[in-house]
Amino acid sequence: MATITTQLRSALLSAAASSSSPRRGGRRAPSSVRCDASPPAASASASLDPDFDKKAFRHNLTRSDNYNRKGFGHKKETLELMSQEYTSDVIKTLKDNGNEYTWGPVTVKLAEAYGFCWGVERAVQIAYEARKQFPEERIWITNEIIHNPTVNKRLEDMGVKDIPVNAGIKDFDVIEQGDVVVLPAFGAAVDEMYTLNEKNVQIVDTTCPWVSKVWNMVEKHKKGDYTSIIHGKYSHEETVATASFAGKYVIVKNMGEAMYVCDYILGGQLDGSSSTREEFLEKFKNAISPEFDPDLDLEKVGIANQTTMLKGETEEIGKLVEKTMLRKFGVENANDHFVAFNTICDATQERQDAMYQLVKDKVDLILVVGGWNSSNTSHLQEIGELSGIPSYWIDSEVRIGPGNRISYKLNVLSDTSRYFMVSLSRQRTGYHKAYHNWSYFWCINSGQGC
16 A cells, blocks of 8 residues: 655645645634725725725835835845745655656656745745844734745744734734734725825835736726726735726625626626525625625626636636627627626646646546635646646645545635545545555645735
8 A cells, every 4th residue: 555655744844834735833813804805894994985096095105105015125144044944855856757756656847836835935025024124112913924834934934923813903003103014915905095095104015917917907997987897816915906906896705696697787698596585695794895786886897816726717707798798788898888808816726737738647546735825826726626636725735634634724615614524536535545556646736826
C-alpha cells in the first residue's frame, strides 16, 4: 500500500508554504469586515454622503504625504526573508525535473503555475518593509494581508495588530494620530480609507493593482448610471471594497444567482426562477446597495467581478446578462443598457489554466494546497472536483496523518463550507482503505492567498 513518506510530507510542506497556506504556530484571530457588503448600521468609520466623490478622494489620498504604496527601499532584505520562508530543496527538485518527481511508489507533479503571484509578493514585501521602516510605531492592519496563515502569523510576530472587531464592526477608535495602518492586498472600503485619512495616520497601501482596476470599472459604471452586477462573494474583503466604490450594485455568487437576476429582469420569462420584488430584496439583502430597487435599478447594467472568481463562470454570466438586455431592449439599444470588461487577474487565470491542464490526464487524486479562506484555492479545487477527480483542499502538510488520512475542507458543491476527515480513497467521508499502486499524485498550489 502506498504511504505518505517523510519526503512527500516535506514536499507538501514546502508546497503549502509556496502557495500561501501553511499553518504553523497557530492562526491569528480573524479580523474580517462585516459579513455583508452594505455600509454598517453603526461603525467607528465615517458614514459618507451618497454624493461624496470617491474617485476624487482616492486620487487625492494617493498623492498625500501620509500615503505610501511603493515600499520604503528595503526590498532586498524583505525578499530575502520571503525566499527563506517560502522556498525549499523539494520544490527545487520538482522544478529541476520538469515539475514531476517520484518518491517511492508515489509520483508528485507540481502545477506549472504555483506560488506567490506578483501582486501578493508585492503586498507581503511592502507590509514587511513597513515594520522595518517604522520600528517603534504602532502598526495596524484592516484585514489579513492575504489568506495565508504563515504570512499573517509572521506579521503578528512583528507586532502588526488587527483592528478590533466587535459584533462584526471594526473599532477604529483604537487608532491614534501617528500610528501606521496597512491596507491589505484585497484593498479596503472607501469609508475606512476616509476615516484613516482623517485620523492623520501613515497609510501603507498594499492593494493589488488588479483590484484597483475593478474599482475603476465600477466607478465608470456609476458615472454612466449603470448598476454594477458584481460576480463575487459578498463577504469577501475584495468584494466589500469593490462594492464601496460602486454606485448601485447587486452581487451574484454564481450562475444560479445571475440566472435569478436575469429572470427578474425579463419578468419571469427566462426560466421562472425569480418571484416578487420582496423576495428579490430578501434573497440579496446582504448583496445589494442601500435602497436598491430591482424594478428601477436593472435597466442599465455593467459586469464586474471579484478578481479570483472562475473566469469561465464570469464570462458565462456576462454573456447571460448581455443576452438578457438584448432580449429586453433590442439589438439597436444594447450599448445603452449593457457594458462589460474583463477584470480577471492574469495570475488567477494562469493557475486556473494550470489546473485545467492537470485534469486532462488520468490521475488518482489532486491535493489543492491553500488557505482555507482563500477564494482562489476554492475555485482550483472546484475545477478538479467537477472533472470527476477526487480533489482535497488542505491548508498544510499536517492535514495528512497516519494511515493516509486527510483532514480537508469542502465548500465547492454545496452552499456551506464543511470539514471532513477521510483516507485517501474515492469515498467522500469516513475512514476507508487507501489507494494501492498509485501512478500519480498531483499537487497544485493556489499561490495567491486571495
